[in-house]
Ligand SMILES: Nc1ncnc2c1ncn2[C@@H]1O[C@H](COP(=O)(O)OP(=O)(O)OP(=O)(O)O)[C@@H](O)[C@H]1O
């Protein structure tokens with residue numbers, strides 16, 4: 478079963494993942510992330526830091542996703558393991574349309590087409606949602622942030638996430654990221670456990 482955790486910068490994903498490691502340890506999940514689970518992720522970080530052109534950046538994120546699926550996600554799913562990824566394809570569908578706005582006529586369709594035929598659809602996606610000003614204040618001083626991490630961009634990214642969730646309500650679970658950390662983690666851990674139990678009863682398609 479493939480679970481993904483999504484949300485804007487500062488929504489609490491890393492904090493949540495650290496707690497899920499403890500709460501779900503008995504299920505022996507593969508915890509992984511994008512970008513950064515493969516060496517391709519290092520080129521992505523470099524592209525972000527150097528403000529490479531947006532198409533190069535988008536394609537590097539996609540290359541990281543392909544390598545991530547090939548080397549980690551597919552093998553783990555084939556072994557029947559639970560996989561929990563901190564960011565996944567929806568990060569592309571939420572962030573890159575903002576960065577590619579004005580560069581391509583229809584960035585989201587372009588991104589969907591690039592993923593077609595090889596990406597693996599998550600079984601469930603938990604989307605952490607919070608007011609932009611809370612996310613930005615959690616991120617700390619402006620000069621230390623990556624260029625995505627400003628209120629104007631994050632507000633558009635969160636709108637994109639909410640659009641994706643509205644279009645796919647059976648996959649997305651929207652979670653109030655202002656709730657106390659422990660409440661967020663326990664709610665999501667319980668949902669993952671319930672999903673894992675029912676997927677054991679169902680053969681994989
Ligand atoms: N539910 C919460 N309530 C209050 N503060 C929180 C909550 N979750 C996380 N935080 C705090 O918000 C800050 C950002 O959290 P975290 O690094 O987990 O976010 P993130 O989504 O992983 O960000 P990024 O995508 O930029 O890596 C941290 O200081 C963390 O302690």
Ligand SMILES: Cc1cn([C@H]2C[C@H](O)[C@@H](COP(=O)(O)O)O2)c(=O)[nH]c1=O
Pocket residue numbers: 486511512538564565566568569570572573623625626
């Ligand atoms: C996977 C992915 C990520 N991003 C952005 C989102 C963040 O601002 C940075 C780095 O991710 P982190 O986990 O918060 O450190 O990259 C993106 O724009 N597109 C993507 O596909």
